[in-house]
Amino acid sequence: MKGPLFYSKILLFGEYGIIKDSKGLAIPYNFYNGALKIEENPSDSARKSNGHLLKFAKYLKDLMEARPELVTFEIDQMLIDIEVGMYFDSSIPQGYGVGSSGALVAALYDKYAVNKITILENLTLDKLLQLKEIFGAMESFFHGKSSGLDPLNSYLSLPILINSKDNIEPAGIPSQAEKGTGAVFLLDSGMVGETAPMVHIFMENMKQDGFRSMLKNQFVKHTDACVEDFLNGDVKSLFGNVKQLSKVVLNNFKPMIPAQFHKLWKQGIESNDYYLKLCGSGGGGYMLGFTEDLEKAQKALKGYQLEVVYTF
Structure with a gap:
């Protein structure tokens, strides 16, 4: 069978x-x-x-x-x-x-x-x-x-x-560009993440007014904009919003990002070579990366395993 x-x-x-x-x-x-x-x-x-x-x-x-x-x-x-x-x-x-x-x-x-x-x-x-x-x-x-x-x-x-x-x-998503230079990729953290503890941390944080306000006014705002941009194929606007989202996550979701990746995350935002975000609940497993130039991102992330999942 x-x-x-x-x-x-x-x-x-x-x-x-x-x-x-x-x-x-x-x-x-x-x-x-x-x-x-x-x-x-x-x-x-x-x-x-x-x-x-x-x-x-x-x-x-x-x-x-x-x-x-x-x-x-x-x-x-x-x-x-x-x-x-x-x-x-x-x-x-x-x-x-x-x-x-x-x-x-x-x-x-x-x-x-x-x-x-x-x-x-x-x-x-x-x-x-x-x-x-x-x-x-x-x-x-x-x-x-x-x-x-x-x-x-x-x-x-x-x-x-x-x-x-x-x-x-x-949803219908825009078809992938055959010879696109931009990409969405998975970055392997090399460690397993567990969903339940991460969700628990999030729910505890939700009890704080400041965190709830950040979630509504920054996190949700940029997430919604990213979804709209992606579905509309507006790549330029998408990367602007993904960068903002990446910053918000680094500043407010640190426990969900494995400690050894904080620096790498920040480097991407500062160099604009790539932007990282959580893939699922975080704490390990994969992170998602977005780049307008895959070759640049591969050089910047030399030594890490990247798996391309979508090309622009």
């Missing part, structure tokens, strides 16, 4: 802000993917994944019993498949902000949900919000609290524009 592939995702804009109703833009990233599998001779990592799946299945059984109106699963079949060794075969790095748990949630919903909403339907706002709520409840197993956006992106395999908490839609 081998199930369909589900891809990783990149939240280009909106991390933390979408908790407070900023705009957001998530795109599928096909470089990494995962699928449910059963094999005759499972590896150690397959056996480990199988053990995690059993815990997750028990959580889903409880969820279904607590909220049958939200979602029901063919839970007996799921448990039989896990019993015979089903696991999630995934190349998506965990703790890197690219949606490893989201792809797993999408795969299990796709295979076992009863009366599932399919990607072939006319996806009205109601259906999208229903999927987002189901996925949020499922993915909470991993993070304590989830918006449901990562699994939604993985499940639909489409760019998703978040206008606000209750207003999301599939």
Whole structure:
């Protein structure tokens, strides 16, 4: 048995802000993917994944019993498949902000949900919000609290524009420039980040008036402008807003940026060779970089692993 592939995702804009109703833009990233599998001779990592799946299945059984109106699963079949060794075969790095748990949630919903909403339907706002709520409840197993956006992106395999908490839609993004010199890239911090502690720090900060005010008047403002610029293909304005966003994050989200990258982050802003921002909740994993000149950025970041995800 081998199930369909589900891809990783990149939240280009909106991390933390979408908790407070900023705009957001998530795109599928096909470089990494995962699928449910059963094999005759499972590896150690397959056996480990199988053990995690059993815990997750028990959580889903409880969820279904607590909220049958939200979602029901063919839970007996799921448990039989896990019993015979089903696991999630995934190349998506965990703790890197690219949606490893989201792809797993999408795969299990796709295979076992009863009366599932399919990607072939006319996806009205109601259906999208229903999927987002189901996925949020499922993915909470991993993070304590989830918006449901990562699994939604993985499940639909489409760019998703978040206008606000209750207003999301599939988005058309400008096609990539074949020979563009500008790029969005992933920068590997070389360490795993954990979502729950980072979200906890953010929620504690939200209790302060000054932080809330900064979030609304600077962070959300620049995030919204970046989303608009990106969708409209206004590259010049986009880089101005990404630079401002990068500054705001460096000044106000320091715990989410691994300490050894503070200097590199600042260098990008001062030299204009590249601008860095968080990819997901931060604390490790990937950071997102934006540059108008990829060669310049590669020279400035010599010794670091860059993965290009989009070209201008």
